[in-house]
Amino acid sequence: MTDVQARPETVCRHETTSGAVPTRRAVLTGAGALGATCLLAACGTDTRGSTGNNEPEYSNDPIPAGSSGPAGDASGKPESDGGGGGVVLAAKADVPEGGGVIKGKYVITQPESGTYKAFSKVCTHQGCDVSKVDAGVIICTCHNSEFSILDGSPQNGPANRALPEQKVKVDGDNIVAA
Numbered sequence: 001m002t003d004v005q006a007r008p009e010t011v012c013r014h015e016t017t018s019g020a021v022p023t024r025r026a027v028l029t030g031a032g033a034l035g036a037t038c039l040l041a042a043c044g045t046d047t048r049g050s051t052g053n054n055e056p057e058y059s060n061d062p063i064p065a066g067s068s069g070p071a072g073d074a075s076g077k078p079e080s081d082g083g084g085g086g087v088v089l090a091a092k093a094d095v096p097e098g099g100g101v102i103k104g105k106y107v108i109t110q111p112e113s114g115t116y117k118a119f120s121k122v123c124t125h126q127g128c129d130v131s132k133v134d135a136g137v138i139i140c141t142c143h144n145s146e147f148s149i150l151d152g153s154p155q156n157g158p159a160n161r162a163l164p165e166q167k168v169k170v171d172g173d174n175i176v177a178a
């Protein structure tokens with residue numbers, strides 16, 4: 001009876017674990033069935049690199065489009081010269097009433113209390129950047145063109161076209177692109 005209790009050597013993990021001692025016929029029949037099962041199920045084969053569960057899980061998800069990292073500086077604030085909707089162009093506190101400030105790609109002005117405007121800082125004469133806001137005008141010192149802080153229209157000098165306007169709105173303490 002000891003030969004009946006000898007279990008066939010197998011590496012198949014699909015063996016029964018019920019603990020019942022099989023008869024010789026059951027062992028032989030079962031071994032055949034297990035062998036077939038193992039062949040069909042590729043039992044004992046190394047599944048690493050396919051669908052093995054012991055492998056670390058990797059994501060095949062691509063980096064989401066447009067997620068090249070936060071825009072702006074290390075403080076997490078958006079760039080101040082982007083020009084897109086919602087982008088901070090300047091803090092209200094930085095724009096003097098009756099004057100303006102040059103930041104990023106824009107000159108931001110406050111022609112009247114609480115009214116803010118923004119214009120391209122590129123002079124329409126020959127493309128210099130305007131360099132200052134003084135006495136109610138935006139000045140390009142390349143050839144001394146002057147532009148209105150209210151609408152960017154040329155006021156003096158060789159430039160004869162207005163500075164392109166960027167629509168803005170106030171968002172809390174900031175002036176942002178609209």
Ligand code: FES
Binds near residue numbers: 124141142
């Ligand atoms: S480029 Fe500005 S005045 Fe000529």
